[in-house]
Amino acid sequence: MATATRTQRRYDHRLRNLVRTTRDIHCAIQRGVPRSTARSWLTDSEVPVVTVEALNLDAIQLQREVLQFRRRVQKLIALLRVLLVVWRMSGYSLRQTRLPDGGHKRSLLRAIEQSRSALPLRSVLRVVRLSPSRYHAWNGEDQCALDDGSSCPRSSPQQLTAAEVGVIHELVTSDDYRHVPTGTLARLAPRIGKAYASASTWYRLVREHRWRRPRQRVHPAAPKVGIRASRPNQxxxxxxxxxxxxxxxxxxxxxxxxxxxxxxxxxxxxxxxxxxxxxxxxxxxxxxxxxxxxxxxxxxxxxxxxxxxxxxxxxxxxxxxxxxxxxxxLLEFDDRILVARAQASVAVPEHAGFGSRG
The missing domain is CATH 3.30.420.10 (Ribonuclease H-like superfamily/Ribonuclease H)
Structure with a gap:
């Protein structure tokens, strides 16, 4: 036998607060609230309710707040127009300008993050003319690693250029050299004319940039069919x-x-x-x-x-x-072929004689 599920009725929290403040349950009973429920509101403590503050304001207060917001929006629009004109006249753009200071990058990332509550990320990046790839690259770096290094190789006689670091990165992360240790790869790179750097420099670059060497093992295809005879006594x-x-x-x-x-x-x-x-x-x-x-x-x-x-x-x-x-x-022994017990399968050639062991 199916039992009917009882539906719990819900009431407006403002009606409950009215009964609690006036100590009069008749205003709730006239609106269909059971007498026992209305009496329980007199003894119950105040229940926290998540609501919008504007719902508690009257029409005059709402109109006054709308006028304040309109004046503030007009001021912001005027300031934004002036700033946009000055920005265009200066010719400044993040697309062609570097920010070597890590503090400036952190300030810009913080401002973009705060603006995402009101605007989409794509719109914010379009306004500041910052490419999404550059933004995600900055956002993925550690806070202490946002400072740019010098791009001039002459600052240190033995400093590697960005192209040389890129070549080392390709060799370290390449699947073709997964079996070569990093130290051996540092000695192999000058022989093939790729990069010229000591093994300690290779280890330092791997540690600083957190490059991961390919670790997956390459297993040969295991044979699924072993030695099979086509007739008895073969x-x-x-x-x-x-x-x-x-x-x-x-x-x-x-x-x-x-x-x-x-x-x-x-x-x-x-x-x-x-x-x-x-x-x-x-x-x-x-x-x-x-x-x-x-x-x-x-x-x-x-x-x-x-x-x-x-x-x-x-x-x-x-x-x-x-x-x-x-x-x-009478048997014929022609040859001996050793078959290791550990191997899964081997290809044994045809032999005419009996006694060939593999």
């Missing part, structure tokens, strides 16, 4: 995993997996780390191989690079195909 993977048991002991699981079918071709679990296990599981996995020899991808662990594996490569090196029941387990 690429094999061999690796060893260490299993921690509940009693604290370790079990070493070594297996050979086909890249195409993800099938475990051979595996072995041992209680100790035996590098000779690689030869056993490779021979077991090779019993079902026929046709083209697979390529083996392995890491650089000692279980894959040891004397037993070297003997297997030497014994089962390149051989001529021969028919017979034992031909299926």
């Amino acid at each position: 690429i094999w993977h061999i690796d060893t995993s260490v299993l921690r048991l509940l009693d604290g002991s370790r079990a070493y699981l070594q297996a050979v997996i086909d890249n195409f079918s993800r099938r475990v071709l051979a595996w072995k679990v041992s209680g100790t780390f035996d590098p000779n296990t690689t030869v056993d599981i490779l021979l077991t996995a090779a019993k079902g191989v026929s046709g083209e020899k697979p390529m083996l991808v392995a890491d650089g662990g000692v279980e894959n690079f040891n004397g037993a594996v070297d003997e297997l490569i030497a014994c089962l090196g390149p051989v001529e195909p021969s028919p017979g029941p034992n031909r299926d387990h």
Whole structure:
């Protein structure tokens, strides 16, 4: 069942003040105010109200204030006309004049800020003939940094010109030199004919102007597709995993997996780390191989690079195909390619022989 929401009635604060000052509630009751509400106004304290002062003035007071404002506006218009004529005759303009004194800039910024309550910022800047970019540049500087420096390079024999400072700024903030430290960049700039300044000068300019070096790192695109085989027994993977048991002991699981079918071709679990296990599981996995020899991808662990594996490569090196029941387990070892475990993916070239490890 829906419940009706009660709407709270609001009354004029002047009617409330009238009841409180006259101590008469009938003037409020005649205007539709409930008797209980009118009686509460007698005991309630005065409530602060935000209003316009002109609403409390009568017609005669308002007319007198309007006449005063008109006389003041006429005086201001007359003074403004005289000042504009003198200003135009003097030819002074902020567009072609510098204000090297920081105090003058602060006074002008303060006056512009005070005038924004009555005029838009664009209109104020148009009157004083100050460009918006120059105004925002002054407004963005610290109060102690509004004083202009001397633009003449002859004031100091070793002082940098504004163009040289601009070149240093471009080199410091350039993305092409993000990897070069500031000190090294100071020694590189004279070699390429850009700027001639000491490393301490570079550090001082970076600190004074608060230049920020590009910090973003450039990461190469990570490959989303690794090694993929197009048929079974084309690429094999061999690796060893260490299993921690509940009693604290370790079990070493070594297996050979086909890249195409993800099938475990051979595996072995041992209680100790035996590098000779690689030869056993490779021979077991090779019993079902026929046709083209697979390529083996392995890491650089000692279980894959040891004397037993070297003997297997030497014994089962390149051989001529021969028919017979034992031909299926004969393997060809052509090359070794080391594949770092930390790399996400590498491009492994095609190899005809089995036993190429990358």
